[in-house]
Amino acid sequence: MTPQTYVDGHQGQALIKAQSAHLIGRYIVGLQQIEPHPLQQELDDSWVHSLHQRFEEVGIDRFGFPIKVVVPAGDSIIAMGTTGNDSSLPCLPDNLKVFVYHGQHRVEACRRMMHQSEHWWCAEVYSQEIETEHPAEFITLMHMGNEDEHRLAPSDADRFLALHRLVCLYSKNQVTEETFQGNSEQILQSVLNSTTRQGLSNLVHTKELAHSIASAMEYLFLRPCFNGATWGKKLVKGRFFKLVACLVEEMTEQCRLLIGPQAEISAKPFQLPAPSCTWDGLTKRVKKSNHPWKEFIGGAEQALLRVLLLALLTSDGIYGSLKDMYHIAQHVIPLTAGRPTLDLYISNTPHKNDSDHPVGIFSAVLKEKLQGKASNYPHKIVYSMWEARQELMSELKTYGIGLAAETQREGYKRLLCKSESWWNLLCMFKMSTLPGQSLHLPKAFGELDQSKQEGLLNAIKKKQEGDQTSGIVNGQNSVGPTRPTKHHSCSPSLEIEHTAGALANYFVPGTEMRVTRSLAAKRPCLTASNEEQLAPVLPADEAGESDTSHTAEQGPN
DNA sequence: TAAGTCAGGTTGTCCTATAT
DNA sequence: ATATAGGACAACCTGACTTA
Numbered sequence: 001m002t003p004q005t006y007v008d009g010h011q012g013q014a015l016i017k018a019q020s021a022h023l024i025g026r027y028i029v030g031l032q033q034i035e036p037h038p039l040q041q042e043l044d045d046s047w048v049h050s051l052h053q054r055f056e057e058v059g060i061d062r063f064g065f066p067i068k069v070v071v072p073a074g075d076s077i078i079a080m081g082t083t084g085n086d087s088s089l090p091c092l093p094d095n096l097k098v099f100v101y102h103g104q105h106r107v108e109a110c111r112r113m114m115h116q117s118e119h120w121w122c123a124e125v126y127s128q129e130i131e132t133e134h135p136a137e138f139i140t141l142m143h144m145g146n147e148d149e150h151r152l153a154p155s156d157a158d159r160f161l162a163l164h165r166l167v168c169l170y171s172k173n174q175v176t177e178e179t180f181q182g183n184s185e186q187i188l189q190s191v192l193n194s195t196t197r198q199g200l201s202n203l204v205h206t207k208e209l210a211h212s213i214a215s216a217m218e219y220l221f222l223r224p225c226f227n228g229a230t231w232g233k234k235l236v237k238g239r240f241f242k243l244v245a246c247l248v249e250e251m252t253e254q255c256r257l258l259i260g261p262q263a264e265i266s267a268k269p270f271q272l273p274a275p276s277c278t279w280d281g282l283t284k285r286v287k288k289s290n291h292p293w294k295e296f297i298g299g300a301e302q303a304l305l306r307v308l309l310l311a312l313l314t315s316d317g318i319y320g321s322l323k324d325m326y327h328i329a330q331h332v333i334p335l336t337a338g339r340p341t342l343d344l345y346i347s348n349t350p351h352k353n354d355s356d357h358p359v360g361i362f363s364a365v366l367k368e369k370l371q372g373k374a375s376n377y378p379h380k381i382v383y384s385m386w387e388a389r390q391e392l393m394s395e396l397k398t399y400g401i402g403l404a405a406e407t408q409r410e411g412y413k414r415l416l417c418k419s420e421s422w423w424n425l426l427c428m429f430k431m432s433t434l435p436g437q438s439l440h441l442p443k444a445f446g447e448l449d450q451s452k453q454e455g456l457l458n459a460i461k462k463k464q465e466g467d468q469t470s471g472i473v474n475g476q477n478s479v480g481p482t483r484p485t486k487h488h489s490c491s492p493s494l495e496i497e498h499t500a501g502a503l504a505n506y507f508v509p510g511t512e513m514r515v516t517r518s519l520a521a522k523r524p525c526l527t528a529s530n531e532e533q534l535a536p537v538l539p540a541d542e543a544g545e546s547d548t549s550h551t552a553e554q555g556p557n
Numbered sequence: 558t559a560a561g562t563c564a565g566g567t568t569g570t571c572c573t574a575t576a577t
Numbered sequence: 578a579t580a581t582a583g584g585a586c587a588a589c590c591t592g593a594c595t596t597a
Contacts, residue, residue, distance in 0.1 A: 194571095195569085195570060195571075198580085198581080227569080229569070229570070230568080230569055230570085233569090233570095233582085234569095237582095
């Protein structure tokens with residue numbers, strides 16, 4: 001480096017020297033001791049007002065943003081500093097007056113707080129010699145305090161990752177719950193927008209979802225596409241955390257395929273608005289010369305032959321489907337777990353524990369069958385709901401079932417006799433009597449409508465199938481509850497095929513949505529055998545945690 | 558043919574009712 | 578009092594149509 005590089009720094013160094021020579025220490029100072037420095041600019045009332053409002057709404061971070069003051073009787077207080085209770089900062093003796101030269105607006109805003117107990121701040125205390133011995137530097141310091149700081153504003157993704165790292169520390173017992181809560185709140189408080197605060201908080205609440213988003217955010221080019229407010233509102237709809245976590249993982253995988261072996265890529269190609277992400281839309285648009293995908297290897301048209309997905313997560317394609325799922329779950333829950341559980345599920349209360357989301361509820365229903373073992377099976381049920389959601393929704397309509405709260409036992413009885421998709425779904429619970437409403441579930445579909453003979457035949461047939469698939473009711477693509485969850489090969493190519501296979505199911509055939517569907521059609525390898533792999537590959541709780549340590553270590557800092 | 562305009566549809570954010 | 582979730586609304590984008 002050339003000496004010129006340092007020229008700019010000389011003045012800054014002088015400022016730091018002046019300060020460090022006269023810094024007495026950090027103290028807690030009562031507001032009644034603080035007066036504005038005579039050289040300070042006039043107070044801007046509207047600025048004080050907005051600060052005060054923020055203090056009221058979000059809170060005050062006194063230690064994160066200490067003010068700077070000079071104290072006339074500098075040297076004499078060094079010895080006097082009365083220590084506060086135990087390890088906290090010492091309090092400045094309250095007979096001393098200090099002059100604030102950096103942070104007077106915060107002080108003034110803090111004065112407007114109702115409670116006397118709020119009237120203090122954390123201050124860097126300087127002796128008055130800083131002013132007499134370094135008058136020029138002092139003026140500059142005071143001015144610099146008012147300049148806009150050219151800080152790099154953290155993005156939602158940065159905030160999310162910080163929160164997620166805290167979660168990881170906490171879940172590995174490396175910090176106490178108190179430390180974890182305190183630091184999370186500190187980070188959230190620094191977010192100005194309340195919707196964003198809420199959203200981020202929702203997203204880190206559940207391990208599975210938080211982990212999947214964190215791995216997506218490992219890709220720098222995806223970070224600008226992350227919107228804490230919208231993701232945190234829409235993706236938690238119906239509390240299908242694990243399902244959404246899978247969707248996020250799919251999305252990440254798709255993006256990885258899209259960029260191919262390319263090393264560096266900007267975020268632009270991933271910021272296409274959702275309406276432009278339909279297969280038809282893309283087919284037309286990638287032909288244009290200035291399409292954002294021109295960055296990709298081989299150009300936009302080649303990239304299209306690979307894969308895609310992204311802005312869709314919060315688009316109507318996903319959000320609408322989650323709303324459907326929510327509606328479906330509101331019928332499955334009273335049937336299996338009972339009305340009180342439904343009330344808890346649909347009450348507008350914060351997500352607290354495993355009793356208020358579908359996977360947790362289904363686990364409780366299946367408690368005896370699972371024998372307390374961690375199992376992916378409840379999620380498998382959710383996944384089957386997801387696969388069949390269109391049919392499930394339309395059959396509700398066909399058989400005149402409206403809101404769950406208004407549906408009587410008779411209505412469900414009719415539904416289970418007439419609708420095969422609903423019968424199939426409820427069969428996954430493997431109960432002859434559904435405990436929620438004490439409803440009998442016929443062993444074979446349509447048993448009541450057909451002659452007894454046919455029903456018997458069906459029952460025998462089903463039983464035989466069941467034996468072959470070791471107790472699985474719907475033998476085609478189900479995964480048994482006792483089948484151990486394990487990760488299949490980590491080979492990227494296998495993952496890709498697997499991913500694409502799963503995608504074929506994620507999107508609704510028959511809607512114009514979206515690349516993935518056509519993708520499935522283009523890939524002959526996407527068969528039922530791939531589908532079958534999906535559920536077991538979904539990370540079990542333990543696997544999720546090991547993933548976490550992985551991402552935490554690799555994540556940028 | 559290119560530029561401009563309008564309508565329709567989607568998304569993201571703000572507001573508010575509600576339940577604890 | 579607080580937090581959630583649904584609804585409303587404004588901003589934005591796209592594509593079709595019109596005009597020079």
